[in-house]
Amino acid sequence: MAEQADVIVIGMGPGGEAAAARLARSGASVVGIEKNLVGGECPYYGCIPSKMMIRAADSLAEARRVPELAGTSQAVPDFATVAQRIRDEATDDWDDTVAVERFEKAGGRFVRGTARITGPKTVSVDGQDFEASRAILLNTGTDPAVPPIPGLAGTPYWTNREVIAAKDAPESLIVLGGGPIGLELAQAFARFGTRIEVLEALDTLLPLEEPEASRLVEDVLPAEGIGIHTGTRAESIEHDGTAFTVRAGGRTYTAERLLVATGRRVDFDALGLASIGVDTGARSVPTDEHLRIIDGVYAIGDITGHGAFTHVSMYQAGIAASHILGEETAGAEYHAVPRVTFTDPEVGAVGLTERQAREKDLEVATATAQIPSSARGWIHKAGNQGLIKLVADAERGILVGATSAGPTGGEVLSMLTLAVHERTPIRRLREMIYAYPTFHRAVEDALGRLP
Numbered sequence: 001m002a003e004q005a006d007v008i009v010i011g012m013g014p015g016g017e018a019a020a021a022r023l024a025r026s027g028a029s030v031v032g033i034e035k036n037l038v039g040g041e042c043p044y045y046g047c048i049p050s051k052m053m054i055r056a057a058d059s060l061a062e063a064r065r066v067p068e069l070a071g072t073s074q075a076v077p078d079f080a081t082v083a084q085r086i087r088d089e090a091t092d093d094w095d096d097t098v099a100v101e102r103f104e105k106a107g108g109r110f111v112r113g114t115a116r117i118t119g120p121k122t123v124s125v126d127g128q129d130f131e132a133s134r135a136i137l138l139n140t141g142t143d144p145a146v147p148p149i150p151g152l153a154g155t156p157y158w159t160n161r162e163v164i165a166a167k168d169a170p171e172s173l174i175v176l177g178g179g180p181i182g183l184e185l186a187q188a189f190a191r192f193g194t195r196i197e198v199l200e201a202l203d204t205l206l207p208l209e210e211p212e213a214s215r216l217v218e219d220v221l222p223a224e225g226i227g228i229h230t231g232t233r234a235e236s237i238e239h240d241g242t243a244f245t246v247r248a249g250g251r252t253y254t255a256e257r258l259l260v261a262t263g264r265r266v267d268f269d270a271l272g273l274a275s276i277g278v279d280t281g282a283r284s285v286p287t288d289e290h291l292r293i294i295d296g297v298y299a300i301g302d303i304t305g306h307g308a309f310t311h312v313s314m315y316q317a318g319i320a321a322s323h324i325l326g327e328e329t330a331g332a333e334y335h336a337v338p339r340v341t342f343t344d345p346e347v348g349a350v351g352l353t354e355r356q357a358r359e360k361d362l363e364v365a366t367a368t369a370q371i372p373s374s375a376r377g378w379i380h381k382a383g384n385q386g387l388i389k390l391v392a393d394a395e396r397g398i399l400v401g402a403t404s405a406g407p408t409g410g411e412v413l414s415m416l417t418l419a420v421h422e423r424t425p426i427r428r429l430r431e432m433i434y435a436y437p438t439f440h441r442a443v444e445d446a447l448g449r450l451p
C-alpha cells in the first residue's frame, strides 16, 4: 500500500527545502525526500563554502594591496582557517541533522532515499511507494558533468564536491573549464599560493557573458599569475600516483590536483520522468509560468533551465508553493534574472547580453563606462578594474540587459536588475540622482553614452 501525502517533494535543494517547509507549515501533509543532504548543492558543495573561500582569499588580496595605498603589509596564507570555517559554519561537517529537524519541526515527514517518479501522482523510494493527492514537486538539481577525456576516469580528480572539502591549498592545480565554478575557485586558490592553469575549450572565459566581461577576467587573472589557456581542450589525462598530466593543444600541463568544472548534467531517465511524458534526453524540463510540468507535477531549480542559481530556485519555490496552496500568485518571469560570478572583480549581469538581444531582433543600442575612469574607481586605485555595459532596446527606450563588473560589481548590479525588471524608461534613469562618489555612478556615465 502506498503511503499517502498531500504533497511529495523530491530533492531538497534550496528551493525544495523552502517549499516543503512552507507547505508543511500551512498544514499540508508533506513528504520530503532527499538522497544526500537537505539544502542541496548550495550550502554543502556550492555557493556558501565557495564564497567563504573567496572571502578569505580576497582578504589576502586586499592585504597585498596595502603597499600601493597605505604602507607595508605581510599576509601569510593559511588555508586551514577557511577549511575549518567551512566545516564548522557552512556544512556542519557535511551533516544535515539541523536542516532535517527544521523540516520535521515545520510538520514535514522526512525520507532519506533516492526517489523515482512512477506516474503523475506516484513516487517510489528505494522500493517504498508514496502517493500525492495534491502535488509532486521536483527539485533534484544537477551533478557535475565529467567529459569523456581519455585517461580521466578512475583518476582522483576533483569536482566541486571534493574541492570544497580540501583541507590544504595544493601546490598546483589544473582547472578544466573557465566558467563560474572554475574561475572563482582558480582565483581563490591562487591567492592562497596554488600555481593554477585554467584550460577552457572555447575561445573566451565566461563564454556566456559579454565579451567585455570575458576580456576583463582574461586580463586580471594572468596579472595575478594564473595561467589562462582558452581554445584549449584536454586530449588525454594521466595520474601517476602523485601528479596529473594533461595533454592539450600540443602542450603538457602537470599539477598535483585537477579540478573538473566543465558544466553540469541531469539524469531525467533515472528520475522516471518518461512516466509523465517528459523527453528524458532534454537538458531541462519545460514548465509553465506556475512551474507545472503537467497538472499536479511541478519542477523548480536548475532542472528548469532558467539559470542554475540559488535565487532562481528560491524564487520558483515561492511561486510553486503558493500555486499548490491555491493562492493567487503571479507567474514566473525570467526577463531580469541576475547572476554574479564572484571573481575579483565581480562580474554581475542581468537580462540579455548584446548578442542575445540582437538574436531577438531588437533595435539594440549599447554603451559602456569604465570603472577606473569613474571618480570612485580612480580613488579606489588598487583592484579597481571593471566596467558597466548597458544593452538597450532603443525602440522601447528601456534596458533589456546590463553587465556590472568591478570591486562591488554584484552589489552595483542591484539597481540595474530593478531597471530591467521594471522596464524603467531610460529617460527616467537619466533623471535620477546618483550618490557621489559611488561605484554605481558609472551607471549614470554609461546611460549618458547611450544614443
Ligand SMILES: Cc1cc2nc3c(=O)[nH]c(=O)nc-3n(C[C@H](O)[C@H](O)[C@H](O)COP(=O)(O)OP(=O)(O)OC[C@H]3O[C@@H](n4cnc5c(N)ncnc54)[C@H](O)[C@@H]3O)c2cc1C
Binding pocket: 010, 011, 012, 013, 014, 015, 016, 033, 034, 035, 036, 037, 038, 039, 040, 041, 042, 045, 046, 047, 048, 050, 051, 113, 114, 115, 116, 139, 140, 141, 142, 160, 181, 271, 300, 301, 302, 303, 307, 308, 309, 310, 311, 312, 313, 342
Ligand atoms: C561551486 C558552486 C558554486 C555556486 N555558487 C553559486 C552562487 O554563488 N550563487 C548562486 O546563486 N548559485 C551558485 N551555485 C549554483 C547553486 O548551487 C544551485 O543553483 C542551487 O543549489 C540550486 O539548485 P537546485 O535548487 O536545483 O537543487 P540542488 O541544490 O542541486 O539540490 C538538489 C537536491 O536533490 C537531491 N536529489 C537529486 N535527485 C534525487 C532523487 N532522485 N531523490 C532524492 N533526492 C534527489 C540532491 O541530492 C540534492 O540535494 C553554485 C554551484 C556550485 C557547484
Ligand SMILES: NC(=O)c1ccc[n+]([C@@H]2O[C@H](COP(=O)([O-])OP(=O)(O)OC[C@H]3O[C@@H](n4cnc5c(N)ncnc54)[C@H](O)[C@@H]3O)[C@@H](O)[C@H]2O)c1
Binding pocket: 147, 176, 177, 178, 179, 180, 181, 182, 184, 199, 200, 201, 202, 205, 206, 207, 232, 233, 234, 261, 262, 263, 264, 307, 308, 309, 339, 340, 341, 342
Ligand atoms: N556565482 C555563481 O552564481 C555561480 C558560481 C558557480 C557556479 N554557478 C552555477 O553553476 C553552473 C555550473 O558552473 P560551471 O562553471 O561548471 O559551468 P559552465 O557551463 O558555466 O562552464 C563550464 C565551462 O567549461 C568549458 N568546458 C566544457 N568542456 C570542457 C573541456 N572538455 N575542456 C575544457 N573546458 C571545457 C565550457 O566551455 C564552459 O566555459 C553555472 O552555470 C552557474 O549557473 C553559479
